[in-house]
Amino acid sequence: MSASKPPQEPGEDPIREHVFDGIAEYDKRLPNWWLMTLYATIVFAIVYWMWSQHFRRDTDGQRVDNVVRELRAAKLAAAGAFDDAALWAMSRTPSIIAAGEVTYRSTCASCHGANLEGGIGFNLADGQWVHGGAPVEIMRVVADGVAGTGMPAWGGSLGPRKTAEVVAFILSKHPAP
Ligand code: HEC
Incomplete structure (x- = not known):
């Protein structure tokens, strides 16, 4: 059915061309606040996309x-299962390394140096191990000490958890296998 545009009053918004079933539409301008909101969301989307896809350092997957x-490392540590794999895993875990470093600074640094460079005790960063360099061997030396030398046994005063953390801190200075 054909129909024509209804007559327009002066000062009214313009009426759009099409008419359907006798119904015509005003051609109203969208309000400014609405347009500004639309443009702002577009700008935000572009900026957010650039930030999330191109400029953020670690991806969601890495996090x-x-x-x-x-x-996983916290679970191993809580279980008290300190084998080589567990200690290496702990040595790649920032929160455990940080805890181990606190113990190292207060308990070990006086003899082994602030940077593990050695002093009264051996260098712990050079990859040379007198008593064995496997994580469990290092853990045993730290826990039991070396009888007849200046290396005390720490297992009793630190307990297994802190002993493992300090070993993890030392291992963090070495490449994982
Ligand atoms: C009072 C000084 C002293 C303190 C404190 C001390 N150590 Fe030692 N440490 C030594 C000495 C001395 C040796 C060398 C033992 C020997 O002659 O075999 C040694 C050896 C070691 C070794 C063996 C290194 C190797 O080459 O096999 C490790 C590992 C070690 N210490 C870790 C630690 C950790 C971890 C702590 C802190 C919890 C600590 N030590 C605190 C004096 C100390």
């Missing part, structure tokens, strides 16, 4: 990996 690694 998930880090959290999973932390949880």
Whole structure:
């Protein structure tokens, strides 16, 4: 059915060309606040996309990996299962390294140096191990000490958790296998 545009009053908004079933539409301008909101969301989307895809340093995947690694190491540490794999995993875990470093600074640095460079005790960063360099061997030396030398046994005063953390801190200075 054909229909024509209804007559227009002066001062009214213009009426759009099409008419359907006798119904015509005003051609109203969108309000400024509405347009500004639309443009702002477009600008925000572009800026956010650039930031999230191009400028952020770690991706979501990496952050998930880090959290999973932390949880796994924390679980191993809580279980008290300190084998080589567990100690290496702990040595790549920032929160455990940080805890181990605190113990190292207060308990070990006086003899082994602030940067593990040695002094009264041996260098712990050079990759040369007199009593064995496997994580469990290092852990045993730290826990039991070396009888007849200046290296005391720390297992009793630190307990297994802190002993493992300080070993993880030392291992963090060495490449993982
Ligand atoms: C009072 C000084 C002293 C303190 C404190 C001390 N150590 Fe030692 N440490 C030594 C000496 C001395 C040796 C060398 C033992 C020997 O002659 O075999 C040694 C050896 C070691 C070794 C063996 C290194 C190798 O080459 O096999 C490790 C590992 C070690 N210490 C870790 C630690 C840690 C971890 C702490 C802190 C919890 C610590 N030490 C605190 C004096 C100390």
